[in-house]
Amino acid sequence: MIRFDNIxxxxxxxxxxxxRVNFELEAGEMAFLTGPSGAGKSTLLKLLMLMERxxxxxxxxxxxxxxxxxxxxxxxYRRQIGVVFQNHQLLSDRSVxxxxxxxxxxxxxxxxxxxxxxxxxxxxxxxxGKESHNPLTLSGGEQQRVGxxxxxxxxxxxxxxxxxxxxxxxxxxxxxxxxxxxxxxxxVTILIATHDINLINSLDHRIMHLEDGILTDDGxxxxxx
Amino acid sequence: xxxxxxxxxxLNKRDTARGASDQKVRLVDRWRSYRAHHRTTFSTTLxxxxxxxxxxxxxxxxxxxxxxxxxxxxxxLHNVQxxxxxxxxxxxxxxxxxxxxxxxxxxxxxxxxxxxxxxSAIIFISADQALEEFRALSGFGSALQYLDENPLPAVFLVQxxxxxxxxxxxxxxxxxxxxxxxAVEDVQVDMKWIQRLATITEVSKKLVLAMxxxxxxxxxxxxxxTIRLAIQNRREEIIVVKLVGATxxxxxxxxxxxxxxxxxxxxxxxSILLLGSFxxxxxxxxxxxxxxxxxxxxxxxxxxxxxALCLLGALIGLVGAWxxxxxxxxxxxxx
Numbered sequence: 001m002i003r004f005d006n007i008x009x010x011x012x013x014x015x016x017x018x019x020r021v022n023f024e025l026e027a028g029e030m031a032f033l034t035g036p037s038g039a040g041k042s043t044l045l046k047l048l049m050l051m052e053r054x055x056x057x058x059x060x061x062x063x064x065x066x067x068x069x070x071x072x073x074x075x076x077y078r079r080q081i082g083v084v085f086q087n088h089q090l091l092s093d094r095s096v097x098x099x100x101x102x103x104x105x106x107x108x109x110x111x112x113x114x115x116x117x118x119x120x121x122x123x124x125x126x127x128x129g130k131e132s133h134n135p136l137t138l139s140g141g142e143q144q145r146v147g148x149x150x151x152x153x154x155x156x157x158x159x160x161x162x163x164x165x166x167x168x169x170x171x172x173x174x175x176x177x178x179x180x181x182x183x184x185x186x187x188v189t190i191l192i193a194t195h196d197i198n199l200i201n202s203l204d205h206r207i208m209h210l211e212d213g214i215l216t217d218d219g220x221x222x223x224x225x
Numbered sequence: 226x227x228x229x230x231x232x233x234x235x236l237n238k239r240d241t242a243r244g245a246s247d248q249k250v251r252l253v254d255r256w257r258s259y260r261a262h263h264r265t266t267f268s269t270t271l272x273x274x275x276x277x278x279x280x281x282x283x284x285x286x287x288x289x290x291x292x293x294x295x296x297x298x299x300x301x302l303h304n305v306q307x308x309x310x311x312x313x314x315x316x317x318x319x320x321x322x323x324x325x326x327x328x329x330x331x332x333x334x335x336x337x338x339x340x341x342x343x344x345s346a347i348i349f350i351s352a353d354q355a356l357e358e359f360r361a362l363s364g365f366g367s368a369l370q371y372l373d374e375n376p377l378p379a380v381f382l383v384q385x386x387x388x389x390x391x392x393x394x395x396x397x398x399x400x401x402x403x404x405x406x407x408a409v410e411d412v413q414v415d416m417k418w419i420q421r422l423a424t425i426t427e428v429s430k431k432l433v434l435a436m437x438x439x440x441x442x443x444x445x446x447x448x449x450x451t452i453r454l455a456i457q458n459r460r461e462e463i464i465v466v467k468l469v470g471a472t473x474x475x476x477x478x479x480x481x482x483x484x485x486x487x488x489x490x491x492x493x494x495x496s497i498l499l500l501g502s503f504x505x506x507x508x509x510x511x512x513x514x515x516x517x518x519x520x521x522x523x524x525x526x527x528x529x530x531x532x533a534l535c536l537l538g539a540l541i542g543l544v545g546a547w548x549x550x551x552x553x554x555x556x557x558x559x560x
Contacts (some may be wrong), residue, residue, distance in 0.1 A: 015527055046513035049468070049559075051468075051558070051559050073475075075467075075470045075471060075472040075473075075475075076468075076470065077470075078468065078469065079469070079470035083468060083469075085468075089461075089464070089465045093462070103469040103470060104466070105258065105262070106466065106469060106470055106471045106472075106475060107250055107470065108250045108254055108255035108259060109250055109254065109258065110258065111258070111261065132458075150469070176330055199269060
């Protein structure tokens with residue numbers, strides 16, 4: 001589903017964030033991306049979201065070369081992936097419902113189906129009762145779950161998460177991870193960047209390790225699917 | 226945490242039912258939601274404007290004044306032209322006959338004038354007729370009885386065939402030709418000032434047009450700046466919607482609507498200002514025209530003019546917003 005082929009990323013500042021990274025993620029696989037801050041985890045996710053382009057190497061998604069995707073096709077690509085951001089990226093000028101509905105609205109779903117799907121997604125993260133709230137009135141864990149609902153509401157094949165448990169206590173983190181596992185069980189390919197070692201070790205999943213831009217361990221042997 | 230599975234279940238069902246085409250949204254739904262987005266963008270733009278009444282009003286007033294000013298001046302010049310074209314058609318050459326001319330010579334002069342190709346009509350006013358007219362109109366009738374003889378000359382009123390002011394050269398030649406005729410004392414023509422007025426109005430029209438264009442650019446900049454600020458205020462939102470797959474057109478839309486509506490409101494307000502001052506001034510002009518026994522009526526902007534002004538405002542608003550969006554939106558990319 002996701003394949004990195006000799007990918008390097010060098011920023012204009014001269015920083016080499018990724019050095020010849022190779023790995024492949026099968027469809028329906030769930031993997032963690034670990035490593036210290038500045039090791040290149042965010043850069044790797046940004047390449048997958050097309051927020052950045054690789055300096056060299058080939059990035060294949062579902063067999064398609066992402067390097068060749070023109071700027072005008074980026075929106076339709078992004079509609080096919082779901083992203084959970086560390087800082088939630090929720091819009092405070094609208095309700096929880098409207099935040100979650102955003103990807104559907106952008107993709108052009110009919111409003112009846114939008115309502116049904118949004119409520120299903122909010123139900124899935126246990127926030128159905130808070131759909132009319134403003135995101136700012138919710139707790140950190142709830143905001144993160146709204147972000148997850150928005151990332152999965154359009155049923156993406158790929159789910160990316162950048163430090164989804166970054167600011168949460170262990171209990172909440174475990175709940176979030178349980179959510180991700182549920183999505184994996186229905187065939188979503190999931191890549192989670194995190195430095196929450198305790199949490200990862202408690203789970204039996206593939207763990208990839210980045211160190212200074214180099215993928216020191218692609219974790220393929222510990223594939224726990 | 227309670228995590229039930231209805232959503233996951235439905236995801237499963239859908240996946241098997243629709244397979245890979247699950248991501249696709251039907252074209253008709255897309256069209257419908259495209260229109261829906263236009264509708265919601267339109268209404269949320271209006272709501273956002275209503276939420277900042279002072280900012281919105283200020284912008285609209287600035288646009289309205291910038292649109293109304295050149296429109297009003299153009300309209301005024303148009304009226305001056307209307308007025309002076311009325312004079313043009315009534316431009317006459319007055320030919321004064323020498324005092325000691327006998328009636329035979331006068332008849333001959335009349336025939337000579339009538340034979341000139343540039344003359345369309347002549348009217349003869351004899352010295353006696355002129356005296357009668359003077360007595361009737363001037364109010365100095367009683368003073369005339371102290372005069373020994375009629376001081377007034379006989380007069381030919383000559384109507385030139387061409388359209389007056391625009392053919393001043395021709396008129397001058399005609400005047401010269403008449404002047405050389407025997408029995409002519411003096412020739413008077415009141416065309417020069419008409420032509421000067423016409424030229425001044427032409428020049429003023431061009432000046433107003435230039436001023437209008439400059440003010441139009443000003444409106445463009447005002448709207449552009451407003452939109453630029455709006456874009457910066459909504460930076461976060463733009464990044465988020467881009468991250469979840471919004472196209473450039475989707476991101477652009479609310480800002481284009483803002484520009485369009487600001488321009489349209491500016492145009493509507495300019496029309497109101499224009500109509501208001503038109504009726505205000507029009508009443509005084511009617512009184513003035515009445516005093517001069519003139520049929521002149523102030524020409525208004527008309528329905529077409531009002532519509533054009535509103536549309537022009539909307540168009541300038543849209544273009545201004547488009548320029549601002551083009552300059553500022555590309556720079557905002559999720560990082």
